[in-house]
Amino acid sequence: MxxxxxxxxxxxxxxxxxxxxxxxxxxxxxxxxxxxxxxxxxxSFLSEPPRALHFDWSGLTLRNYTNVLMEPGFSSLLATTVGAAFSGTGGAMIIGIGLAWLAVRTDVPGRRMIEAVAVMPMFVPPLVGAFAWDILGSPQSGIFNILLRSAGLPGVVNIYSFTGVAFVFSIYYAPYVFLFVASALRNMDASLEEASAMSGAGRLRTIFGVTIPLILPALLSSGLLVFVLLIELFSIPAVLGEPGGVHFVAVKIWELIGFAPPRVNQASALGALLLVVTVTLVLIQSRVLAQRSFVTVAGKGLRPKPVGLGGARWPLAVVGFSYLFAAVVLPYAALLFIALRKSLFYSTVSAMFDPRQFSVEQFVAASExxxxxxxxxxxxxxxxxxxxxxxxxxxxxxxxxxxxxxxxxxxxxxxxxxxxxxxxxxxxxxxxxxxxxxxxxxxxxxxxxxxxxxxxxxxxxxxxxxxxxxxxxxxxxxxxxxxxxxxxxxxxxxxxxxxxxxxxxxxxxxxxxxxxxxxxxxxxxxxxxxxxxxxxxxxxxxxxxxxxxxxxxxxxxxxxxxxxxxxxxxxxxxxxxxxxx
CATH class of the missing domain: 1.10.3720.10 (MetI-like)
Structure with missing residues (x-):
């Protein structure tokens, strides 16, 4: 107390x-x-495993860092980690901004439902999402590829790839962007957009010249937050990256200690390098936001007027709800499908949906x-x-x-x-x-x-x-x-x-x-x-x-x-x- x-x-x-x-x-x-x-x-500067209160200061060295930096494949490891995080952040930004704009600023049908849909993936643990997409997009036994091959088409979905990992990053971290941007769009003073329109600016010029600059804090904050989260993420790269030979820093740290012979101090050095990257990004975010004024909420602000979408209302509504299908419905349908099957060996659609292969045995076995x-x-x-x-x-x-x-x-x-x-x-x-x-x-x-x-x-x-x-x-x-x-x-x-x-x-x-x-x-x-x-x-x-x-x-x-x-x-x-x- x-x-x-x-x-x-x-x-x-x-x-x-x-x-x-x-x-x-x-x-x-x-x-x-x-x-x-x-x-x-x-x-990370010692030659022996670190121990609190028991440091061997005589063993101070930079060898751990040189070993990590000079190890074959380190540049590829770093490029893959940063590149996938950047691609995932870009995808998350596109999805999150699009959903926020549809839900807050347009007359799209069911926009309140879209708002609820946009945050649902936050309740799906990344590890669970990775497992689900492993079932869906595995090159050999993935449900998508089996369906494609059964239709006489080549199986082309490979979730064990750079693109596959970036895609899963995007759909499960888009809600962070949505929350930031949706809040900024609600609080923005609509009179500024009205003034731009009255001055003769078109819709696109108003969006890029007024709207986006006003919500820039939300864009920067959400983008950097997602980027930091993706750089340090372990579960999705471990499940989807490693089987395809796509390696990430967080997984490498785990491998340095979890596999014999353990390289403890090199793992600490690699962890320190990752820490430097994340801290630097957080400091950049704080510095950028501190240098500008982004006051957008005024005492006499107008309620934002919904943007009329005309004939595009229903197609865009379908696009919005398809996000729920990709991030929640489809993955959990795949998980339930696998959980109820007795055997995981199937190569055709008829074998996949053979009713004799379905039971609750796996649930009973897990409970026991x-x-x-x-x-x-x-x-x-x-x-x-x-x-x-x-x-x-x-x-x-x-x-x-x-x-x-x-x-x-x-x-x-x-x-x-x-x-x-x-x-x-x-x-x-x-x-x-x-x-x-x-x-x-x-x-x-x-x-x-x-x-x-x-x-x-x-x-x-x-x-x-x-x-x-x-x-x-x-x-x-x-x-x-x-x-x-x-x-x-x-x-x-x-x-x-x-x-x-x-x-x-x-x-x-x-x-x-x-x-x-x-x-x-x-x-x-x-x-x-x-x-x-x-x-x-x-x-x-x-x-x-x-x-x-x-x-x-x-x-x-x-x-x-x-x-x-x-x-x-x-x-x-x-x-x-x-x-x-």
Missing amino acids: IPAFIAGRGASYGRFGGPLFVALLSVLLIVLIVLPVGVLLIG NSVIKASFVNSLLVSGATVVIGSVLYFAIAYTVHRTRIPGRKILDVITVLPIAIPGIIIGLGYLWSWISLPIGLYGTLWIIIFAYVSQFAPQGVRAIASSLMQIHPELEESSRMCGAGFVYTLRRVVAPLAWPGILASMTLLLVLSFRELATALFLYTSGTQVFSLTMFDFWQRSSTSTVAVMAIVQTIVLLAIVVIGQRLRRDRGASALPPG
């Missing part, structure tokens, strides 16, 4: 109490976030598998603990930063933002080398995975809670205290109920992210602490495709249940907080 001396902007926090509390939170964040990354960076059941329980425990610990920590940080004037509080905000630029696989690798040697017995337990998740998802959690806290006027807390209420009572009866939407959003987000996360836990699990996503990835490596399909469906059902329950709780809590009458 936050002590009373830091409560409120106008509260007295004492001479030492407030700074001490900030110092304690800072130390905690340094241990959770800064220490693992620091150990990884130091280890001890490894799957144990990993499912582990994921529930990890997710639950991440939510409890993370929510308390994030609330304390958000409250201290945004509701007090304690000196030094800004350092908390800076540290919690850092994981945005740190790939999950880097956090996991850093936790491996920093915590494995600490005499506290965390390695080999679920706790090390929990703490890694708490650190990785700190930016999302703190921002979700802070957004609600910043909407609460300080006068409400001051009025409560003037009426004789103490800090704890004010926090429980005033602040927490009003901030509940943000707190619940943070908890729901943490549950979803921690239950689906893969890359962060790659180096932290043991046979007894394997989580659900890792078990699913392990079964895929062993070519147990039917089991993977069953697990992917189960994971999605769990994630949807979490989101639905979270929304229901938020509505119920919001309704109960309203005054009677």
Whole structure:
């Protein structure tokens, strides 16, 4: 619980109490976030595996970097990673901007449905999407190619390619672009477009001369965010890239440690190089946005007038809904198809849909598998603990930063933002080398995975809670205290109920992210602490495709249940907080 001396902007926090509390939170964040990354960076300059508190400084060397940079194929590895991320970002931008424009600025039929469709793929874990497209687009046994060959056409779909990976990148990361751009289009002052039209500018000139410059912050932010996420992504490249010989940096880091002989320090060097790239991109984003003014919301702004599409309304509506088909309906139909089949050996359409080959045996077998059941329980425990610990920590940080004037509080905000630029696989690798040697017995337990998740998802959690806290006027807390209420009572009866939407959003987000996360836990699990996503990835490596399909469906059902329950709780809590009458 936050002590009373830091409560409120106008509260007295004492001479030492407030700074001490900030110092304690800072130390905690340094241990959770800064220490693992620091150990990884130091280890990249050592000749022996890095160990927190046990560094052999006599072995400082640049050999790890030279070995990585001079290794045959490194330039191709880097070019493939950056190129696929760039192509995926471009595709995501085209899809996201197009859907946002259709849903917000046009008279296309069903535009509210298109708005819902545009965010649905966010609830499909990238690992699940990769598995589904593996089933659909495999060159030899993919459903698409079997259908094409059965029709007398050559099978030409190859998802195990640079183009295939970029395509899957695009469809599953377009929702990030949509959210940014749709919000910017809604908030934009339409009078500026009206002025452009009245000055004689045509529609295209207005779009490129007025609209796009005004939503440029959203375009830059979403584009750079997606690019950073794709550069560090592990699941899709591991599932779709490796079978076709298309290699990525994140997968290479995993291979350097996961295959004998392990090259620990070279993995650390490669991780450090990846970290430099992501941090640089985040800094560029901040610098570009800080140098320009993008004020678009005015006090007398007009509501944007929908653009009439005429005869193109229905064709464009079909295009919008086809995105849902490609990103959600078709992949899950493929997963369900494989999950229900007894045999995966088929070469014709008639063999594919032979009713004698369908049953629920795979679901029964998965429900009885001890490894799957144990990993499912582990994921529930990890997710639950991440939510409890993370929510308390994030609330304390958000409250201290945004509701007090304690000196030094800004350092908390800076540290919690850092994981945005740190790939999950880097956090996991850093936790491996920093915590494995600490005499506290965390390695080999679920706790090390929990703490890694708490650190990785700190930016999302703190921002979700802070957004609600910043909407609460300080006068409400001051009025409560003037009426004789103490800090704890004010926090429980005033602040927490009003901030509940943000707190619940943070908890729901943490549950979803921690239950689906893969890359962060790659180096932290043991046979007894394997989580659900890792078990699913392990079964895929062993070519147990039917089991993977069953697990992917189960994971999605769990994630949807979490989101639905979270929304229901938020509505119920919001309704109960309203005054009677």
